[in-house]
């Protein structure tokens with residue numbers, strides 16, 4: 295069962311990675327200096343930002359921030375049609391994903407009635423949680439570094455990720471359903487296809503945990519920016535079970551080149567120490583000459599990456 299669990303996670307991880315925005319964004323040219331320029335420009339109520347967004351994150355955490363002491367300065371929306379209100383469609387998408395997840399898990403109920411089956415599902419659950427944290431980092435790394443708002447399909451997501459560096463407090467103004475509904479929108483068809491592909495309990499559990507973890511990573515990310523998160527979230531953060539304020543704060547430091555994982559953050563130390571992001575950037579650069587945004591912010595990173 296363990297081997298099957300590992301095979302399920304590995305095979306699915308490969309499939310997901312090959313359709314991830316990594317490959318797609320790699321071929322898109324970001325306007326030179328765009329991110330750095332945005333970070334230097336004043337974008338909030340006429341106040342001038344510093345050269346890095348270290349100050350932005352500190353402002354997010356500042357209990358003396360104007361307006362709402364839990365959240366920070368006034369929110370800034372950069373996407374056309376974006377809203378901070380929670381709309382019925384936001385709730386519908388998330389509840390729809392949960393309903394589909396419940397249906398997808400039906401084969402797991404019978405599998406869990408034996409000790410071996412239950413143990414296998416626990417292993418799948420744990421492995422998927424770890425993989426989901428890694429994938430949250432992979433997606434974040436790709437969105438931060440490649441493409442722009444004009445990139446087809448992923449342009450909105452890319453704009454949201456890159457704009458978040460400039461106005462990190464805005465996310466804290468979103469309610470749960472507003473914050474995660476876009477991921478639910480992508481997850482529903484993905485889970486639907488996975489359900490049609492196989493009734494295997496391990497396969498079904500992987501996909502249910504994976505898509506829900508990606509959705510929750512957006513909420514945990516928000517909570518890591520929230521000055522006074524709910525007590526349950528503060529407890530989970532203190533135990534290292536979800537990404538915490540200090541851990542994610544290390545990402546909000548120009549050139550935004552590390553600490554990309556935002557579900558639990560468990561993968562960050564190994565990924566950052568191993569230099570995997572620099573190696574991936576060097577690979578993309580050698581393939582198509584595309585430089586990531588973090589190299590544009592810190593040219594020394596290019597030298598390091600190409601020297602690995």
Ligand SMILES: [Zn+2]
Pocket residue numbers: 434438455459545550
């Ligand atoms: Zn980022």
Ligand SMILES: [Zn+2]
Pocket residue numbers: 458462515519542546
């Ligand atoms: Zn953040």
